[in-house]
Amino acid sequence: MADGDLALYEGVSKIERDHARFRQIVRGRIKKDLRKYMARGELIGKKGHDLVSIPVPQIELPQFRFGKNMGGVGSGDGEVGDPIGGDPQEGEGTGEAGDRPGEHVLEVDLTLDELARIVGEELELPNIQPRGKRTVLAEKERYSSIRRQGPETLRHFKRTFVRALRRQIALGLYDPLNPRIVPVKEDKRFKSWRVTFVPESNAVIFYMMDVSGSMGEEQKELVRTTAFWIDTWLHSQYKTLESRYITHDAAAREVDQETFYRTRESGGTAISSALRLCADMVKQHYSPLDWNVYVFYFSDGDNLLSDNEACFRILQDELLPATNLFCYGQVQSLYGSGEFKHRLDENLKADNLITTEIRDKDEILDAIKAFLGKGK
Amino acid sequence: MNLTFDLDNLKEEIKAHAIDCGLDFFDVVFEMCTFDQINQIAALGGFPTRYPHWRFGMEYEKLSKSYTWGLSRIYEMVINNDPCYAYLMSSNPLVDQKLVMAHVYAHSDFFKNNLFFQHTSRKAIDEMANHGARIRALGERHGHENVEDFLDACLSLENLIDIHSVAIQRRTEDTESTRFLSKEKDASDRLGRIKAKDYMDGFINPQEFLQRQKDRMDEEKRRQKRFPPDDEKDVLLFLLRHAPLETWQREILAIVREEAYYFAPQWMTKIMNEGWASYWHSRMMTGHLCTDQEIVDFADHHSSTVAMGSGRLNPYKIGLELFRDIEERWDTGRHGAEWESCDDYRTKMSWDTGERKGRETIFQVRKLYNDVTFIDTFLTEEFCRQHKLFAFRFNPSSGQYEIASREFADIKKQLLASLTNGGNPHIFVTDANYGNRGELFLRHRFEGAELKLDHARDTLHNVQRIWSRPVHLETVIGGHGRLLTHDGTELREREWAVETGPASEPEDES
Numbered sequence: 059m060a061d062g063d064l065a066l067y068e069g070v071s072k073i074e075r076d077h078a079r080f081r082q083i084v085r086g087r088i089k090k091d092l093r094k095y096m097a098r099g100e101l102i103g104k105k106g107h108d109l110v111s112i113p114v115p116q117i118e119l120p121q122f123r124f125g126k127n128m129g130g131v132g133s134g135d136g137e138v139g140d141p142i143g144g145d146p147q148e149g150e151g152t153g154e155a156g157d158r159p160g161e162h163v164l165e166v167d168l169t170l171d172e173l174a175r176i177v178g179e180e181l182e183l184p185n186i187q188p189r190g191k192r193t194v195l196a197e198k199e200r201y202s203s204i205r206r207q208g209p210e211t212l213r214h215f216k217r218t219f220v221r222a223l224r225r226q227i228a229l230g231l232y233d234p235l236n237p238r239i240v241p242v243k244e245d246k247r248f249k250s251w252r253v254t255f256v257p258e259s260n261a262v263i264f265y266m267m268d269v270s271g272s273m274g275e276e277q278k279e280l281v282r283t284t285a286f287w288i289d290t291w292l293h294s295q296y297k298t299l300e301s302r303y304i305t306h307d308a309a310a311r312e313v314d315q316e317t318f319y320r321t322r323e324s325g326g327t328a329i330s331s332a333l334r335l336c337a338d339m340v341k342q343h344y345s346p347l348d349w350n351v352y353v354f355y356f357s358d359g360d361n362l363l364s365d366n367e368a369c370f371r372i373l374q375d376e377l378l379p380a381t382n383l384f385c386y387g388q389v390q391s392l393y394g395s396g397e398f399k400h401r402l403d404e405n406l407k408a409d410n411l412i413t414t415e416i417r418d419k420d421e422i423l424d425a426i427k428a429f430l431g432k433g434k
Numbered sequence: 435m436n437l438t439f440d441l442d443n444l445k446e447e448i449k450a451h452a453i454d455c456g457l458d459f460f461d462v463v464f465e466m467c468t469f470d471q472i473n474q475i476a477a478l479g480g481f482p483t484r485y486p487h488w489r490f491g492m493e494y495e496k497l498s499k500s501y502t503w504g505l506s507r508i509y510e511m512v513i514n515n516d517p518c519y520a521y522l523m524s525s526n527p528l529v530d531q532k533l534v535m536a537h538v539y540a541h542s543d544f545f546k547n548n549l550f551f552q553h554t555s556r557k558a559i560d561e562m563a564n565h566g567a568r569i570r571a572l573g574e575r576h577g578h579e580n581v582e583d584f585l586d587a588c589l590s591l592e593n594l595i596d597i598h599s600v601a602i603q604r605r606t607e608d609t610e611s612t613r614f615l616s617k618e619k620d621a622s623d624r625l626g627r628i629k630a631k632d633y634m635d636g637f638i639n640p641q642e643f644l645q646r647q648k649d650r651m652d653e654e655k656r657r658q659k660r661f662p663p664d665d666e667k668d669v670l671l672f673l674l675r676h677a678p679l680e681t682w683q684r685e686i687l688a689i690v691r692e693e694a695y696y697f698a699p700q701w702m703t704k705i706m707n708e709g710w711a712s713y714w715h716s717r718m719m720t721g722h723l724c725t726d727q728e729i730v731d732f733a734d735h736h737s738s739t740v741a742m743g744s745g746r747l748n749p750y751k752i753g754l755e756l757f758r759d760i761e762e763r764w765d766t767g768r769h770g771a772e773w774e775s776c777d778d779y780r781t782k783m784s785w786d787t788g789e790r791k792g793r794e795t796i797f798q799v800r801k802l803y804n805d806v807t808f809i810d811t812f813l814t815e816e817f818c819r820q821h822k823l824f825a826f827r828f829n830p831s832s833g834q835y836e837i838a839s840r841e842f843a844d845i846k847k848q849l850l851a852s853l854t855n856g857g858n859p860h861i862f863v864t865d866a867n868y869g870n871r872g873e874l875f876l877r878h879r880f881e882g883a884e885l886k887l888d889h890a891r892d893t894l895h896n897v898q899r900i901w902s903r904p905v906h907l908e909t910v911i912g913g914h915g916r917l918l919t920h921d922g923t924e925l926r927e928r929e930w931a932v933e934t935g936p937a938s939e940p941e942d943e944s
Contacts, residue, residue: 073490073491124886130852131826141837142826
């Protein structure tokens with residue numbers, strides 16, 4: 059039968075072709091008309107015990123199918139009128155359903171690291187290159203060597219007894235019928251450390267948000283979700299990552315994470331105040347020689363007209379030269395004019411300045427991709 | 435077959451048990467695979483070789499991702515072929531291998547005996563490979579892009595088949611002689627008059643009767659002029675025969691249609707097939723196969739297979755429980771008029787006529803039924819209550835699915851509706867010369883559930899690509915009739931109140 063088996067599996071390698079083709083479609087390289095059928099896996103997750111969904115792009119060829127008012131049958135507890143979770147129609151009724159292999163669904167806990175890897179793979183984010191000379195060499199001690207002297211607490215049990223055994227055999231003191239091994243002082247071996255230098259990249263992220271009257275709950279939610287994914291991704295790239303949070307209306311202040319997402323202020327808007335504060339903090343604490351600095355600024359694009367000049371000046375002279383990346387995400391709000399992105403694009407051009415618009419949740423993905431896709 | 439010596443012995447042992455149980459199956463060839471091989475084969479629908487298509491790549495990505503991230507794994511896969519091919523995952527523990535083997539033998543029995551599988555090819559592995567070779571060759575000659583684009587269009591129509599046509603003769607094929615035969619009938623017949631003595635004629639052929647006959651015959655005449663004469667549900671067949679396609683396109687369409695018919699019985703019998711296999715694997719495992727220390731692992735695995743999670747209906751569970759229910763009811767005689775008319779709870783609880791026909795009945799059921807008739811016949815109110823079934827529907831105001839009813843009648847109706855025609859809408863070709871302009875008119879037989887409109891629009895475009903003249907689809911949206919028309923460049927829609935009905939002829943575009 060062996061030959062037959064080979065023949066059976068020879069064909070299987072062709073899946074790689076199909077897979078490559080599919081990936082090309084997903085990336086929009088070929089058959090662009092199919093992309094509109096692409097269902098985006100949800101990418102919204104929360105830290106902690108809440109669920110995280112893993113994005114799996116699916117392209118569904120259009121077919122004559124029933125829409126939502128088909129209904130169906132399920133099982134479980136609940137009163138008439140209770141909502142049932144999820145979309146029960148999904149995953150049903152694929153053409154070859156009957157022969158779908160039996161699957162075993164397991165629940166899984168993902169660590170944030172794994173999550174970041176999935177996000178990275180999905181968004182095709184490049185691994186971030188540490189900035190050459192700006193890497194810091196950190197001393198690190200690892201217990202990877204052996205010494206003859208040392209404290210009893212660090213005694214290497216196995217090596218000690220192996221030495222003792224060798225000595226006893228050599229001296230003819232070893233009796234296999236009565237295998238007693240007694241180490242003497244010369245037999246003892248101790249664990250010891252070596253100092254190694256590991257390059258370490260330090261990174262700091264500044265999250266800045268406009269909390270003036272025009273930023274509502276919905277806008278904050280967009281910012282929160284975007285920031286979470288950025289945080290997750292950068293955390294997977296840098297071991298030591300600091301986050302600083304700045305909010306501003308007409309004046310800027312540094313806040314903690316909790317406040318950053320919760321506060322709602324009102325009043326005028328002066329973006330330059332936040333940029334000023336940020337630039338000062340960078341100057342004081344995060345020398346660009348040692349630090350990778352990322353700045354993410356979110357607002358609805360409303361700014362005091364007279365303030366724009368000041369913003370551009372701070373960006374041009376201080377922030378942009380000192381940071382790896384300055385990202386501006388403009389969320390759409392009912393009240394905001396959405397002018398700032400426009401102005402920014404007109405007045406400043408820099409490699410590490412990225413601006414993007416986030417109109418709704420669906421665009422978060424694109425925004426993250428735009429922000430981090432350069433691998434800076 | 436690449437089983438180890440031990441597994442091979444185990445296979446023989448399980449096979450002997452299966453025969454003892456009365457199962458009558460195609461021989462089964464087990465292949466030991468790594469998880470990646472399993473994922474690849476599963477992505478191809480269980481076949482080692484299919485035609486090239488990105489859809490399989492998509493499936494593969496999904497499977498390997500969910501395996502990699504530990505979300506799910508495949509533990510059983512078998513294809514309807516003679517011999518059956520089944521795949522074992524090499525990383526599974528022995529108890530799982532036993533379970534899978536027992537499960538697979540029952541599937542094989544089902545494939546072999548269930549009526550709805552009788553038309554399927556039992557050389558499917560070879561045929562799928564042939565289709566693959568053919569489509570690859572067509573790709574070489576006509577361009578892979580062209581072939582893939584056309585395949586996409588065909589696949590988007592793959593559910594437009596008439597699943598019962600394999601068992602019923604839908605139409606008598608016209609031959610020249612029958613076509614002219616009707617003209618030979620004598621004059622009185624042509625008026626539909628029944629032969630009668632003169633003095634009785636007024637009674638036997640009253641005016642209303644003659645009018646009815648005339649209408650009927652006019653209708654018949656109209657019918658004969660229509661094309662197709664009767665509504666055609668096998669849209670793929672109709673396109674295959676009458677659409678102006680090139681030979682290579684026709685070939686691809688034929689392949690897609692053939693495979694659709696091959697897979698159709700599997701979704702028509704999903705509940706039964708899985709139920710049957712689960713019934714037998716649990717019987718064989720608990721009866722003979724499990725060693726003492728394996729029983730807990732088996733129980734764990736089995737219970738997660740038949741678990742009803744997150745409000746969904748699990749076909750394994752429903753099928754398994756219904757088969758057990760049937761066996762019990764026919765063992766104790768809890769069926770028939772007497773049982774149903776009895777409304778004394780206590781009598782019912784201790785009802786036992788000593789009929790002992792349970793085993794015999796489930797074997798019959800697995801031979802003669804499909805999911806629709808299975809549910810229709812054997813779903814009972816007690817069963818629904820015991821398994822907490824409910825019917826749900828979409829509530830547009832809250833944007834969520836909600837539990838709509840726990841009434842037996844509603845549940846059954848809803849379940850049958852979602853199983854009928856494999857959960858696909860009924861779409862017919864009603865006119866291939868619409869407006870005398872060679873346009874194709876499709877009608878969706880509305881039964882309460884609307885089409886997904888965005889998909890319907892794009893699908894219609896695909897029909898148009900194949901038909902090449904403009905195509906129409908009549909359906910109902912939001913209580914109004916709606917006609918979608920695609921002429922190849924743009925889509926137009928027209929709406930009307932259902933009571934008035936659509937204009938039978940298209941209005942002239944001016």
